[in-house]
Amino acid sequence: MTSPRPLLSLQGLSKTFGSSRVLNQFDMTIYDGEFFTLLGPSGCGKTTILNMIAGLETSDTGSILLDGQDITGIPAEQRPVNTVFQSYALFPHMTVFDNVAFGLRMAKVAKAEIPARVREALEMVKLNHLADRKPAQLSGGQQQRVAIARAVVNRPKLLLLDESLSALDYKLRQQMQIELKRLQRQLGITFIYVTHDQEEALSMSDRVVVMNNGRVQQLGSPREIYENPANLFVARFIGEINQLRGEVVSVESDHTYEVKVEGLQWQLQANHNFTPGTKVHVLLRPEDLRITYIDEDHKDQFLTGTVVERSYKGSTLDSLIRLESGIELTTSEFFNEDDPSFDYRPNQKVAVNWVPGWEVVLPVLQEDDQ
Amino acid sequence: MIRIFKWGYLSLILALIYLPIAVLIVNSFNAAKYGNKWGGFSLQWYQKLFNNDALIEAALNSLTVSIVAASVATVIGTLAAVALHRYDFKGKGLLSSMVFVAMLTPEIVMAIALLIVFITLGISLGFVSLVIAHITFCLPFVIIAVYSRIKDFDMRMLSAAKDLGANELRTFWEVILPLILPAVLSGWLLSFTLSLDDVIVSAFVTGPSYEILPLKVYSMVKVGVSPEVNAISTLLLGISLVLVVVSQLLIKKDH
Numbered sequence: 002m003t004s005p006r007p008l009l010s011l012q013g014l015s016k017t018f019g020s021s022r023v024l025n026q027f028d029m030t031i032y033d034g035e036f037f038t039l040l041g042p043s044g045c046g047k048t049t050i051l052n053m054i055a056g057l058e059t060s061d062t063g064s065i066l067l068d069g070q071d072i073t074g075i076p077a078e079q080r081p082v083n084t085v086f087q088s089y090a091l092f093p094h095m096t097v098f099d100n101v102a103f104g105l106r107m108a109k110v111a112k113a114e115i116p117a118r119v120r121e122a123l124e125m126v127k128l129n130h131l132a133d134r135k136p137a138q139l140s141g142g143q144q145q146r147v148a149i150a151r152a153v154v155n156r157p158k159l160l161l162l163d164e165s166l167s168a169l170d171y172k173l174r175q176q177m178q179i180e181l182k183r184l185q186r187q188l189g190i191t192f193i194y195v196t197h198d199q200e201e202a203l204s205m206s207d208r209v210v211v212m213n214n215g216r217v218q219q220l221g222s223p224r225e226i227y228e229n230p231a232n233l234f235v236a237r238f239i240g241e242i243n244q245l246r247g248e249v250v251s252v253e254s255d256h257t258y259e260v261k262v263e264g265l266q267w268q269l270q271a272n273h274n275f276t277p278g279t280k281v282h283v284l285l286r287p288e289d290l291r292i293t294y295i296d297e298d299h300k301d302q303f304l305t306g307t308v309v310e311r312s313y314k315g316s317t318l319d320s321l322i323r324l325e326s327g328i329e330l331t332t333s334e335f336f337n338e339d340d341p342s343f344d345y346r347p348n349q350k351v352a353v354n355w356v357p358g359w360e361v362v363l364p365v366l367q368e369d370d371q
Numbered sequence: 372m373i374r375i376f377k378w379g380y381l382s383l384i385l386a387l388i389y390l391p392i393a394v395l396i397v398n399s400f401n402a403a404k405y406g407n408k409w410g411g412f413s414l415q416w417y418q419k420l421f422n423n424d425a426l427i428e429a430a431l432n433s434l435t436v437s438i439v440a441a442s443v444a445t446v447i448g449t450l451a452a453v454a455l456h457r458y459d460f461k462g463k464g465l466l467s468s469m470v471f472v473a474m475l476t477p478e479i480v481m482a483i484a485l486l487i488v489f490i491t492l493g494i495s496l497g498f499v500s501l502v503i504a505h506i507t508f509c510l511p512f513v514i515i516a517v518y519s520r521i522k523d524f525d526m527r528m529l530s531a532a533k534d535l536g537a538n539e540l541r542t543f544w545e546v547i548l549p550l551i552l553p554a555v556l557s558g559w560l561l562s563f564t565l566s567l568d569d570v571i572v573s574a575f576v577t578g579p580s581y582e583i584l585p586l587k588v589y590s591m592v593k594v595g596v597s598p599e600v601n602a603i604s605t606l607l608l609g610i611s612l613v614l615v616v617v618s619q620l621l622i623k624k625d626h
């Protein structure tokens with residue numbers, strides 16, 4: 002693999018709307034050809050960042066470099082960047098075809114070349130048969146696909162997508178995800194993608210940045226973010242997670258600690274440096290937990306609890322277990338018809354543990370208390 | 372019982388509004404010179420009307436003033452509405468409330484004010500002063516018609532145009548104008564009708580060299596309602612009706 006070349010670099014961007022600070026000294030580098038995702042709760046500043054990159058919003062401080070060139074002062078219409086807007090923003094008086102052709106006409110692409118390029122873009126979003134319709138005659142999902150075609154057809158260096166698949170049903174969404182990834186590889190376009198949907202972010206992205214309140218919480222590959230969340234916010238935001246409290250008893254070796262959780266001692270792995278007596282969070286994904294029958298001989302190796310609820314989720318079977326301390330854990334197991342352990346009934350007492358090393362241990366911070 | 376009352380009441384109101392107009396129209400086709408008895412159907416008053424050179428000239432003058440004033444007011448008003456919507460500047464709020472004030476100013480006040488301006492600037496009273504005056508009182512109506520359309524715009528559509536490489540001018544031509552066109556046209560039609568039948572302002576700001584229809588009719592009526600006046604009124608009514616229907620159709624098509 003060749004070393005990645007930076008395409009876009011955001012340096013110290015800040016933005017204040019009225020009295021609320023939306024972005025605070027935001028820095029980010031995006032590499033050529035990568036699929037980069039901004040993930041974060043509503044109102045955390047994702048759209049604001051995209052608008053700044055597109056040139057539709059000015060920043061109070063900081064600069065934006067594209068291909069090493071400072072584009073901070075360049076107007077939107079001259080930036081080789083296109084956006085798929087969160088609200089679609091199609092032109093209501095134009096047909097689907099004319100909507101898609103708009104950017105090509107503005108760029109003065111040869112007239113003879115336009116129809117073929119528009120057809121090609123519409124083909125990609127599977128809307129060729131609706132080329133003569135007006136946006137008002139399309140469903141939300143179809144409008145969203147027109148918005149994608151309208152941006153992609155210009156073959157920008159950088160494509161910004163703001164929750165661009167959110168209006169599609171599950172199947173179409175998966176098709177479009179594959180289609181977008183294919184496009185990205187084929188045309189070598191760099192994607193900056195915004196989504197609320199963490200599953201989508203994890204499956205499509207090369208790198209993900211998790212944001213909250215205009216600040217970076219964690220930047221990394223989907224795997225790093227899922228398996229090694231840097232803080233409690235990231236852990237909770239990405240996927241479901243169970244949260245237990247513990248206290249470090251002793252340091253075994255580098256990054257291995259003896260920790261007391263729910264009255265039992267466990268040997269746990271952590272990326273942090275702890276001293277004995279430190280209070281910690283022990284975080285466990287539902288799929289990392291295992292339920293078994295209670296084995297009286299090894300009682301000190303398991304948490305014990307009562308099954309509260311079992312629910313069938315297609316490929317997995319989810320359970321809610323109430324521990325003796327009152328804390329509830331969610332577990333998720335792959336469905337296996339031949340496995341007798343699937344016989345647990347509500348109110349049955351069971352033992353719970355997890356695959357050693359799959360836990361995430363984070364220090365307890367003051368701001369963690371909800 | 373209630374139904375009869377309801378229908379009777381409605382008919383009475385409609386009669387109050389339309390009976391005088393109906394009498395006028397009928398009389399324009401009445402062969403008898405005095406409108407109190409029916410002398411048979413005739414087009415003689417229309418014929419007389421078209422032979423009355425002074426009246427025809429006044430009508431042509433009126434049309435010229437109205438078309439020019441409505442067109443200029445529409446262009447200026449549309450650009451003003453777009454600017455009011457798109458750009459933030461100091462005094463924007465004040466400016467937009469001034470538009471309403473201008474619309475509600477009593478005509479007589481506006482007439483006197485304009486007259487003073489023309490005299491001060493030494494503009495001779497005639498075609499030019501008439502057109503300027505008519506543009507002035509039509510402008511607020513155009514601005515409001517266009518602005519109320521444009522304010523419902525999804526602003527992000529304009530961002531999208533920009534994002535796709537359209538500069539301000541092309542965004543206006545390709546996106547804004549097509550979408551506000553119905554409002555622009557109905558603004559023009561409204562201006563045209565307002566201008567065509569204006570009496571008060573025109574009476575103040577025109578001179579003897581340039582006669583326009585409403586004033587001419589007014590002076591004719593002072594000597595007594597001649598059947599020719601009925602004929603020209605019927606024609607004006609016809610034109611207004613057509614324009615109203617057209618503007619309603621434009622607005623309907625819009626929704």
Ligand SMILES: Nc1ncnc2c1ncn2[C@@H]1O[C@H](COP(=O)(O)OP(=O)(O)OP(=O)(O)O)[C@@H](O)[C@H]1O
Pocket residue numbers: 018019023041042043044045046047048049050087197
């Ligand atoms: N033009 C504006 N004027 C005032 N406040 C604004 C403006 N645009 C955005 N904001 C505020 O800035 C914050 C960030 O907005 P932004 O649209 O970037 O959020 P987002 O992360 O895209 O959210 P969502 O996921 O809901 O789309 C929000 O609190 C929003 O209310």
Ligand SMILES: [Mg+2]
Pocket residue numbers: 047048049087163
């Ligand atoms: Mg947003």
